[in-house]
Amino acid sequence: MSAEEPTTNGAKPGERTAIGISFGNSNSSIAWTTPEDKAEVIANEDGDRQIPSILSYVDGEEYNGQQAKQQLVRNSKNTVAYFRDYLGQDFKSIDPTHSHASAHPQEHNGTIAFTIQDKEEGEPSTVSVSEIATRHFSRLAKSASDFLGKKVTSAVLTTPTNFSEKQKAALIKSANDAGIEVLQLIQEPVSALLAYDARPESKVADKIVVVADLGGTRSDVAVIASRGGMYTILATAHDYEFAGVHLDKVLQDHFAKEFIKWNGIDPRENARSLAKLKLESEATKRALSIGTNANFSVESLAEGIDFTSTINRLRYETIARKVFDGFNRLIEGVVKKADLDVLDIDEVILSGGSSHTPKIASNMSAIFPPTTTVLAPSTTPAAISPSELQARGAALQASLIQEYEAEDIDQSTHPAVTTVKHLTHAIGVLSITGDSAKGVFTPIIAAETAVPARRTIHIATPKEGGDVLVKIVEGGSHIKVTKTEPKPKENGNKDDDSDEDSSDEEPEEQREKVWKVGNVLAEAAIKDVKKGGKVEVMINVAADLSVTVTAREVGGKGGVRGNLAAP
Amino acid sequence: MTTHTQVSLPLPVLPEGWSGEKDFKAIGHVSKSTQRSIEPVGPHFLAHARRARHKRTFSEDDR
Ligand SMILES: Nc1ncnc2c1ncn2[C@@H]1O[C@H](COP(=O)(O)OP(=O)(O)OP(=O)(O)O)[C@@H](O)[C@H]1O
Ligand SMILES: [Mg+2]
Numbered sequence: 001m002s003a004e005e006p007t008t009n010g011a012k013p014g015e016r017t018a019i020g021i022s023f024g025n026s027n028s029s030i031a032w033t034t035p036e037d038k039a040e041v042i043a044n045e046d047g048d049r050q051i052p053s054i055l056s057y058v059d060g061e062e063y064n065g066q067q068a069k070q071q072l073v074r075n076s077k078n079t080v081a082y083f084r085d086y087l088g089q090d091f092k093s094i095d096p097t098h099s100h101a102s103a104h105p106q107e108h109n110g111t112i113a114f115t116i117q118d119k120e121e122g123e124p125s126t127v128s129v130s131e132i133a134t135r136h137f138s139r140l141a142k143s144a145s146d147f148l149g150k151k152v153t154s155a156v157l158t159t160p161t162n163f164s165e166k167q168k169a170a171l172i173k174s175a176n177d178a179g180i181e182v183l184q185l186i187q188e189p190v191s192a193l194l195a196y197d198a199r200p201e202s203k204v205a206d207k208i209v210v211v212a213d214l215g216g217t218r219s220d221v222a223v224i225a226s227r228g229g230m231y232t233i234l235a236t237a238h239d240y241e242f243a244g245v246h247l248d249k250v251l252q253d254h255f256a257k258e259f260i261k262w263n264g265i266d267p268r269e270n271a272r273s274l275a276k277l278k279l280e281s282e283a284t285k286r287a288l289s290i291g292t293n294a295n296f297s298v299e300s301l302a303e304g305i306d307f308t309s310t311i312n313r314l315r316y317e318t319i320a321r322k323v324f325d326g327f328n329r330l331i332e333g334v335v336k337k338a339d340l341d342v343l344d345i346d347e348v349i350l351s352g353g354s355s356h357t358p359k360i361a362s363n364m365s366a367i368f369p370p371t372t373t374v375l376a377p378s379t380t381p382a383a384i385s386p387s388e389l390q391a392r393g394a395a396l397q398a399s400l401i402q403e404y405e406a407e408d409i410d411q412s413t414h415p416a417v418t419t420v421k422h423l424t425h426a427i428g429v430l431s432i433t434g435d436s437a438k439g440v441f442t443p444i445i446a447a448e449t450a451v452p453a454r455r456t457i458h459i460a461t462p463k464e465g466g467d468v469l470v471k472i473v474e475g476g477s478h479i480k481v482t483k484t485e486p487k488p489k490e491n492g493n494k495d496d497d498s499d500e501d502s503s504d505e506e507p508e509e510q511r512e513k514v515w516k517v518g519n520v521l522a523e524a525a526i527k528d529v530k531k532g533g534k535v536e537v538m539i540n541v542a543a544d545l546s547v548t549v550t551a552r553e554v555g556g557k558g559g560v561r562g563n564l565a566a567p
Numbered sequence: 568m569t570t571h572t573q574v575s576l577p578l579p580v581l582p583e584g585w586s587g588e589k590d591f592k593a594i595g596h597v598s599k600s601t602q603r604s605i606e607p608v609g610p611h612f613l614a615h616a617r618r619a620r621h622k623r624t625f626s627e628d629d630r
Contacts, residue, residue: 229611562591
């Protein structure tokens with residue numbers, strides 16, 4: 001898991017109380033798995049399930065979460081925010097942009113620290129980012145312990161896919177110092193996918209999933225091959241220019257301009273006014289995810305002047321278009337990076353707080369074909385809240401492994417177990433279409449499946465039954481583009497003023513995924529199949545890529561079995 | 568996995584004169600593969616890790 005030997009807190013397997021924690025730059029969430037195996041996010045003492053990752057000190061008292069966030073207006077100097085990504089980094093490599101309006105990160109003894117007045121009296125202290133994270137973890141663990149009625153000992157934490165070993169080690173240390181044994185670090189998009197796959201109504205399927213995690217200060221996207229419930233990340237992309245705060249910024253500028261128009265004062269030029277503007281813009285943005293209209297209202301926004309306004313969703317979507325386009329480009333880009341086409345994507349999971357935005361979900365429905373399921377609150381009523389996915393997945397993983405010895409967990413997550421061969425071509429069987437003798441490829445095991453793997457299908461036979469051929473082949477898919485000339489309008493009304501649609505003479509493109517039959521692997525004969533009978537074909541690919549094929553009539557005896565040597 | 572994909576397009580009729588030892592003919596082998604990492608997450612991975620560590624096959628695992 002990490003180079004660093006985890007310091008245990010003495011919790012023994014079987015006696016652990018384990019939770020899932022997602023710790024973001026903007027928000028954190030804690031979750032547990034109920035005795036009914038359902039993952040649930042825990043509300044803290046303020047009733048929040050999304051707990052701002054912020055600490056603030058007032059007269060020596062520590063505030064966390066939403067209460068600390070409010071301190072960004074009056075007490076920004078003693079408030080530490082947006083620090084997760086500083087863990088395990090050199091001062092030179094961090095981007096301090098988001099800490100401008102709170103305690104500033106500084107270089108200190110080769111690490112990063114903040115100078116804050118965290119005690120009632122005396123000089124301000126210089127507190128390392130590691131210690132800040134530890135304090136934050138302590139608060140999260142306490143909230144969870146209070147809810148569960150017993151002390152939390154252990155946790156599974158989620159990390160971005162581009163976290164370095166140093167960052168992971170620093171994260172583990174901060175949690176350990178808060179008395180939390182880290183059972184495992186799991187990748188954020190994988191955690192989100194697990195949260196969906198663990199629902200009782202989900203079926204294990206072979207599918208390609210895009211997880212778009214749109215957060216506050218960063219957007220991370222991953223393409224994941226999900227094969228029989230096992231996950232392989234095919235490509236990832238990260239972006240820091242288009243995220244939640246950039247949507248806030250659009251609204252800040254919008255309302256600032258309106259305020260200037262009425263009052264001739266720019267609220268962005270005064271730190272306190274700007275902090276108020278920011279907080280309320282974020283609240284307005286969230287309200288626009290639910291309603292088609294939202295208020296913006298701040299008491300004494302600048303120079304004692306109150307300000308109230310409204311905005312509708314359409315206007316917001318128009319002025320925020322650049323940011324939305326940025327999300328689209330990021331997501332389309334990572335599909336290409338994985339060498340795939342939008343037609344290859346079975347599922348898009350929208351994760352992260354910004355994914356509540358209806359426009360983002362509708363953009364996904366426009367980019368991806370109708371065969372792609374977009375899992376977001378506005379497109380799928382049964383969707384899980386995007387803000388809860390990571391913590392829920394971590395809680396599920398925690399419940400799966402909490403009774404294992406730390407050593408066993410380490411062994412199972414070792415590259416010797418996790419690095420395996422993956423098929424580059426699908427393996428399938430040829431069948432025929434109703435009217436021609438041409439073979440049609442049906443995949444049995446998909447490409448990007450990790451081996452060993454085993455799959456079974458049931459396939460029809462000709463109406464009369466009889467002797468049939470099972471031809472096992474490799475197949476590759478590609479995208480076939482057919483250009484169709486625009487159809488002339490049915491009634492041919494030439495003088496209609498239809499400038500907008502039909503008169504631009506661009507040929508329409510029809511894109512479809514087609515299979516190309518490759519290498520033939522084996523043939524088998526199944527004889528005397530009864531009328532209406534079906535044939536079961538099982539393919540088992542071993543770790544060395546040797547193949548065992550079994551085929552028999554469903555319900556019949558015996559059958560055919562053969563082996564193919566490893567390449 | 569206990570669910571089987573159902574394919575409705577039928578298998579072709581066995582060509583006249585086809586023959587194979589015990590009705591099976593090995594012709595090729597899997598052409599290519601890549602090394603990738605599977606994520607050590609979820610119940611199916613745990614089953615995989617268990618098989619890998621005890622060097623068990625799927626069918627041994629089924630019993
Ligand atoms: N209902 C909502 N509608 C629109 N945006 C929302 C909604 N709820 C939260 N957000 C936004 O989501 C962002 C926070 O997302 P999330 O909680 O996933 O962040 P994170 O992972 O902690 O952040 P970071 O990307 O900074 O690490 C904020 O910009 C917040 O305003
Ligand atoms: Mg995040």
